[in-house]
Amino acid sequence: MFSLDDLPLARVPLLGGPTAVEPLGADGAWVKREDRAGTRYGGNKVRKLEWLLGEALESGLDVLTLGTVGSNHLVATAVYGQAVGIHVTAVVAPQPDTPTARRNARILHAHAERLYVAGTEASIPFVFARAWAAIRLFGGHAPAVFPVGGSNTLGCIGWVGGGLEIAAQVAAGELPAPDRIYVALGSGGTAAGLLVGLRLGGLMSEVVAVRAAPSWLASPVRVRRLAANTLALLRRHGAPAARLTDLRIVHGEYGPGYARPTAAAEEASARAEGLGLTLESTYTSKAYAAMLAEPGGTRLFLHTANSRPLEPLLATALDEVPASLVGLLRRS
Ligand SMILES: Cc1ncc(COP(=O)(O)O)c(C=O)c1O
Incomplete structure (x- = not known):
């Protein structure tokens, strides 16, 4: 299998090893614990x-x-x-x-x-x-x-690693090959890199990217372009050819706007909480709602929001949002 270790590009180790995959209830749903990636602040950015x-x-x-x-x-x-x-x-x-x-x-x-x-x-x-x-x-x-x-070709390579990691976890018998993988879609780098990594790893799971940001940013064209550019870069460094098919964008969970709650996302968040997963309202609860709306088959949910304890990061922070930033938080 193609490995990122052979790339002549600089990399700083932050991840701390593969993130776990775990069953989620008993109906063929699984979760990848990206929320625990890294040591300081988890989620898909690591x-x-x-x-x-x-x-x-x-x-x-x-x-x-x-x-x-x-x-x-x-x-x-x-x-x-x-x-x-x-x-x-x-x-x-x-x-x-x-x-x-x-x-x-x-x-x-x-x-x-x-x-x-x-x-x-x-x-x-x-x-x-x-x-x-x-x-x-x-x-x-x-x-x-x-x-x-962080969604450019270099950032996408990180998620090529995520896709290759899922393929390796399937090969090692840690989870069955997913029919569909659900991921929140913002600037597109996570879904794009994931798609490339899965295909290079020989896994044909459908990538279901659930739009959680405005369509000028979270667009199918952008995801496909990022994926194609990332694959082209890797091909120059010895990666095999791959067909970047079976990417689907779900628009229906977005609701009235960026970071605006929806009833389906609130319901999804409550159901996830019952299974021990804490989701946030902007991205992960909308992606999880999309997965709940499509039962059947083996489904993998990427938990892309941090769940590492925040006390160490808040220890040096002000008690309130600083005056210089508070005006940026808009109420409607
Ligand atoms: C928690 C969370 N999930 C998913 C995403 C979407 O990732 P991407 O911007 O790579 O599409 C983001 C983006 O900020 C995020 O913060």
């Missing part, structure tokens, strides 16, 4: 950051990235960046006010080197340009830029 931070570390660059004020990508990048000694600057944009967003804003503020506030979506390009120029001017070099959600 695999991406092994490669993104690996390259930044190798080239000695500070990092500039962007996202909403409650973004898991921003928290994970700031936390792991600090852990490996990289300065992380982030441009933060508005989002709906949720308990997770409030908590993430506090952790982000405590771990990022510097935050630039973009008070409206329209101002993001200008604030981003200002942040980039400041790093260039005062840091002496241009930063390594991580896109929204």
Whole structure:
């Protein structure tokens, strides 16, 4: 089987080994415990950051990235960046006010080197340009830029690893070959990398990407392009050819908007809690709702939100969302 170990690309070890697969109830549903990935902050960003931070570390660059004020990508990048000694600057944009967003804003503020506030979506390009120029001017070099959600080809390679890992777990008899794998869809890197990794690992499970972000970001075109570009990069380094078929995007669970609750997601979250899984409202409860709506066959749910204890990360955080960020939490 193709292995990422042979790639001539820098990687910083953050994952701490394969994440477990466990049965979920008794009707053919399984869960992959990505929520416990890494040592500091779990979830689907850890695999991406092994490669993104690996390259930044190798080239000695500070990092500039962007996202909403409650973004898991921003928290994970700031936390792991600090852990490996990289300065992380982030441009933060508005989002709906949720308990997770409030908590993430506090952790982000405590771990990022510097935050630039973009008070409206329209101002993001200008604030981003200002942040980039400041790093260039005062840091002496241009930063390594991580896109929204860490979803570029390098970030996708992390999830190629996730797909290969599931294929290896099936081969080792840890779970039956899934008919369908459910994953929340935001910036697309997780679903795209997963698709490539599964196919390179010889597994033909359908990838069901459940849209949890606006369609300009979470689009089928974007996922397919990311997957094709990632496979093309790996092919240049000896990966075999693979057909990137059986990807399906579910739009019906998104509801009224980003981070807005839906009745189906709330119901799914309560049912997951009954099985010992804690989901958050923006991504994982919507993906789980999609899986519940399609019973039958062997189904694997990727639990992509952190479940590692947050006390160590909150220990250095302010008790409330800092005044500079609180205006980004929008009520409607
Ligand atoms: C908890 C969680 N699940 C899933 C996703 C979606 O991942 P991607 O942006 O790679 O599509 C995100 C993205 O931020 C996330 O925070």
